[in-house]
Amino acid sequence: MKPGILEEKIGYSFENKELLEIALTHSSFVRENRDGSKDNERLEFLGDAYLDAIIGKELFYRLGSKKEGDLxxxxxxxxxENSLAMLAKDINLGDAMRFGKGESKGGGKKKKSILADAVEAVLGAIVLDGGYEQAEQVVRKLFAETIEKAMEGDFFVDYKSKVQERLQVKGKITKIHYVSDKEEGPPHSKTFYVHLECDGVVMGHGVGKSKKEAEQMAAKDTLEMENEKYVF
Structure with a gap:
């Protein structure tokens, strides 16, 4: 994926493109190429600090009754790490990164730790390129849904696994399929519509900003349904 497409996805265009290139460069690339390239580790350090500050500020103002420990x-x-890696996958960050041959063959672009670090590195690059306010805008956009889920207590629940577990507990042998209904919106900001089928019976429906999120919402909807054939 070209860096320009990534810029569209995150909603920020870099003045200094070199900063973005560094943010997307894994240390394995630098070790193998020795062409003067810099890795993203220092930017990751910076982005980590700013991410904590920005999210902390957001929670401070939105949750006025919460104590320090809760915040x-x-x-x-x-x-x-899971949260950042999921975000990275949603914007296909791994496809824009530069890896050494060994790390690339080892599936580096799918590793949670690498993806999470890259998210922080990109944020660090934005801080240096556009300043704190620009970084804050990007974080608010990219983390809006994550923050809402966390505040509602509906955070990283794997509803797909729960559907499977409920069926296994009740001794039901079924085929579960997640079927894409449609996609809407521009390439960088699509909305996905999915429904879940159990043995050919249409169950829950879900909507999300990624296929994975839509599938999770369809599974959640299924768990909340009352159905004559499948009682969860």
């Missing part, structure tokens, strides 16, 4: 725990959930 700290909530922020930790929002900026954890």
């Amino acid at each position: 700290t725990k909530l922020r930790a959930k929002i900026v954890c």
Whole structure:
């Protein structure tokens, strides 16, 4: 994926394109090429600090009744490795990164730790390129849904696994399929519509900003349904 497409996805265009290139460069690329390229580790350090500050500020103003300990725990959930890796996958960040041959063959662009670090590195690059306010705008956009879910307590629940578990507990042998109904919106900001089928019976429906999110919402909808054939 070209860096320009990534810029569209995150909603920020770099003045200094070299900063974005560095943010997308894994240390394995630098070790193998030795062409003067810089890796993203220093930017990751910077982005990590700013991400904590921006999310902390957002929670501080939105959750005025919460104590310090609660805010700290909530922020930790929002900026954890899983959260950042999921965000990276949603914007196809791994496809824009530069890796050494060994790391590339080893599936580096799909590794959670690498993706999470890259998200922070990109944020660090934005801070240097456009300043704190620009970085804050990007974080608010990219993390809006994650923050809402965390505040509602509906955070990283794997509804797809729960559907499967419920069926197994009840001894039901079924075929579960997630079927894409349609996609709407521009390439950088699509909305996906999915429904879940159990043994050919249409169950829950879901909508999301990625196929994975839509599938999770369809599974959640299924769990909340009352159905004569499948009682969850």
